[in-house]
Amino acid sequence: MSTIVWAQLFAFYCVVLLFVEEPSEEQIFWADPILKLAPVHVSTIVTLVLSFLIGAWALRHIGIAGLVRHTRNKRLAAGVLTAIIVACTIRFLVGDTLPDFVPAEESSKPGFLLSMVAGYGEEVYFRMVLAPLVFFGMLRLSQNTPSSERRVWISASTAIVVTALAFVLAHELGETDGVIVWKLVATRVMLPGIAMGVLYFAVSPGFVIFMHSSMHILIPLLFN
Numbered sequence: 064m065s066t067i068v069w070a071q072l073f074a075f076y077c078v079v080l081l082f083v084e085e086p087s088e089e090q091i092f093w094a095d096p097i098l099k100l101a102p103v104h105v106s107t108i109v110t111l112v113l114s115f116l117i118g119a120w121a122l123r124h125i126g127i128a129g130l131v132r133h134t135r136n137k138r139l140a141a142g143v144l145t146a147i148i149v150a151c152t153i154r155f156l157v158g159d160t161l162p163d164f165v166p167a168e169e170s171s172k173p174g175f176l177l178s179m180v181a182g183y184g185e186e187v188y189f190r191m192v193l194a195p196l197v198f199f200g201m202l203r204l205s206q207n208t209p210s211s212e213r214r215v216w217i218s219a220s221t222a223i224v225v226t227a228l229a230f231v232l233a234h235e236l237g238e239t240d241g242v243i244v245w246k247l248v249a250t251r252v253m254l255p256g257i258a259m260g261v262l263y264f265a266v267s268p269g270f271v272i273f274m275h276s277s278m279h280i281l282i283p284l285l286f287n
Contacts, residue, residue: 065133066269067121067191073183073276074114077107080176093172095181096237103177110184117191135269142273149274150281159287164246166234171283182279185255186272188233189226190263197222219264227256 086094091103098106125133153161161169168181201218208214231251235243255275263271 064121064125065130065135066139066267066272068118068125068130069134069139069269070183070186070191070272070276071114071118073179074111074118076280077111077176077179077183080179081107084174084176086174086177090172090174090177093168093170094177095166095168095173096234096239097185098177098181099237099239100233106184107177107180110180110187114183114187114191117187135267138267138269139273142270142275143277145270146274146277146281150278150285154285159285161286164250166247166250169282170286172287173283175280175283178283179276179279182282183276185230186275189230190259190268190272193229194222194226194260194263194268197225223257223260223264226260227252230256 086103094103100106101109122130168178171178173181198218198221201221202214205214205217208217231248234251235248259271259275262274
């Protein structure tokens with residue numbers, strides 16, 4: 064809950080950019096396909112409104128005292144630091160142009176606003192909404208499983224797979240050229256899908272949400 068509240072910092076970052084950076088046609092063209100499931104400006108507003116609604120619900124649920132008590136500062140900071148280390152290491156190794164198995168929107172081309180709306184939006188839709196729904200839904204469905212550890216393992220594994228598949232499907236549906244590029248599908252399944260899904264359960268939701276969102280501040284700065 065506390066992670067969801069603190070994650071609104073990224074939503075506020077987007078709101079500030081809305082007033083200082085009007086996306087150009089070229090930036091919209093290069094925007095993440097997930098934003099193209101609807102007109103990009105509609106996707107942007109819907110993502111931010113949903114984020115603020117979830118954040119308000121979470122804050123109301125835990126209260127200010129609960130927010131202070133349950134905030135895991137080290138995990139959030141670790142997510143940000145990991146993003147910095149990973150982004151800078153990749154820049155050092157490959158330069159300012161990422162390999163072709165990395166989707167083109169992972170660059171400066173969409174601009175700071177659309178880059179963050181896409182990256183943070185993925186966390187809102189898949190990690191704040193879908194993953195918990197699948198996880199707790201599976202826990203309920205597997206009540207008759209004798210081992211509680213096995214119930215958690217099955218529920219977490221199901222949530223990881225479902226969110227990874229939903230992630231890829233949303234991006235493919237948003238692709239405007241209708242062409243499936245399998246190396247990009249593989250990248251989306253393995254990295255933001257499976258790998259970040261595993262980290263979500265193995266480390267913490269806050270670590271992943273702050274790592275991924277922070278990456279979308281660094282990517283437009285470091286990669287063309």
